[in-house]
Amino acid sequence: MPAGTVSPIDPCLDQLTRFVGGVVDEKQVPRLMTALEVVPDPRDRRGRRYSLPSLIAIALCAVAAGARSYSSIADWAVAAPREVLVRLGIRFRVPSEATIRQVLGRVEGDGLDLVLGRYLSDAGDNDSGGERVAVAVDGKTVRGARAGEESAPHLVSAVTHTGGVVLGQCRTADKSNEISAVRRLLRGIDLVGAVVTVDAMHTQKATARCLRERCRAEYVMVVKANQPGLLARIRELPWEQVPVVWSDPLERGHGREEARIYKIVTVTRGLRFPYAQQVIEITRRRRRIGADRWSIEVVYAICSLPCEQAPPKLLARWIRGHWSIENRVHWVRDVTFDEDRSTVRAGHGPQVMATLRNTAISLHRRAGQSNIAQACRRVAVNPHRAVDLVLRS
Known part of the structure; x- marks a missing residue:
């Protein structure tokens, strides 16, 4: 670009600079985007209008504001101010519902779970008070995602007792059970020095040795x-x-x-x-x-x-804290986000949406919120709060 030429997005960046207090935080803003760069993009390189990290970040912001479907994610993006979209990497046209649905339905679920789980665990569980971090492992079936003769996906999650932060999640293989999925999940999470609580199904010698x-x-x-x-x-x-x-x-x-x-x-x-x-x-x-x-x-x-x-x-x-995974994550996904009645069924969509819900819940809890429904309502009235929650956590 010739000297003195003004970039078409300079006015928007100027507005963003004023919004965040005069300085664009170059270290904090791209942290999530950098983490999401390693998620495999299912699209052909030709014709990509939006980066995958930007689309996932938009979906996270919308879910943190209470969005329950692809269409509600698209509605959030349409209503978001220009400077909010710029912070999420969207500089031109707002992505449509069809784009969001096609991309989120094709993203590999376990890979996204792994990346977002590590992103959350990097901050550590600051509520442990110097004790070992306690992590509960349990599974949940996404009942509303059953399609035709196919069984509904069953997802296994690892959640910290005190913070209620989801460190990882993976899908149980069809015609299998949680036991092998739990060991696969545990191997993908940094659990050094932690104590892991499981229910009776997972009291297995192989699982004990794995841990x-x-x-x-x-x-x-x-x-x-x-x-x-x-x-x-x-x-x-x-x-x-x-x-x-x-x-x-x-x-x-x-x-x-x-x-x-x-x-x-x-x-x-x-x-x-x-x-x-x-x-x-x-x-x-x-x-x-x-x-x-x-x-x-x-x-x-x-x-x-x-x-x-x-x-x-x-x-x-x-022992008592093990059930925090039911109370602080599974119950919230069912009641606040109405997961069991979700109409997202195709491809990897059910698992990806569950991952976004897990991450939104974890981000709200890291921000000190205990009532997730109330936290979603407060974020919904101001898109700036949503992007601050996602990019600064």
Whole structure:
């Protein structure tokens, strides 16, 4: 461009400079865009009008504002001010609904999950208070995405207990179950030094070895009847002689009362499960508020950490915190984003939309928001807030 010639986007950049306080933050703005550059672009090189990172960033901003479909993502882009679109890499025509639908439906789901999970984990979980980061792993079926005779996609996610940040997600292979998908997910996440909690389905020797040897992480696993030999050996321990080492305070909620007491045995030999060092007996007492009778349930768990590194109070917090993945992510996707009634079914679209929802939830939580529905409404009224949330988190 000849000296003195003014670029056609200079006025827009000038407006952007004034908006962000006089200086365009060159380090912070491209962080997400740089991360998204490694996502394989499914389109032919010829005829690409928009970069893939820009389209994904627009979709993230729209979902963070409560968008639930391709058309609502396109509507958000049409309504966004020019300077907002420039920050997202859109300098000319606004992408149409057809473009957004075709691109998001073809992007490889697991690859996008991996990139966005690493992008979120780079910031770290600042809510751990110096303790080990606890990560819950569980699966969820996207029921609304069932198409014809095909089964609905089932996605497995890893979520931090305290921050509610989704570190990764992958799709379970058709005609398979979560077990192999969980190990594939764990191998793709940086879990060094973390403790991973799983439900009884994933209490598998191969998973324990994967966590300890491949991921260099620890585990807390629930033991139930799907591991009959291990459960029998645990029940044979002299629990009558073991004192109660911790009791959770009585809790009230959802019309019931619940109390838990914990007994712990240190394992030396005989359990025959890789790296297990502690066995925990949890006795749950529940009753409906106002009722006289208590129901009693006994559950067992194993932990790979010794008692010096995992005292009773911390173990109890990890065991209870495992269900944060249901309360803080799966429930929000179902209720706030109405995921189970989503009409996105073609290609990789269901998984990609679930990934965008996970990332939006995580970004809101990193920004200090606990009520995600309220956070979406607040972002929806001002597109600048959406782009700030996505590009500055």
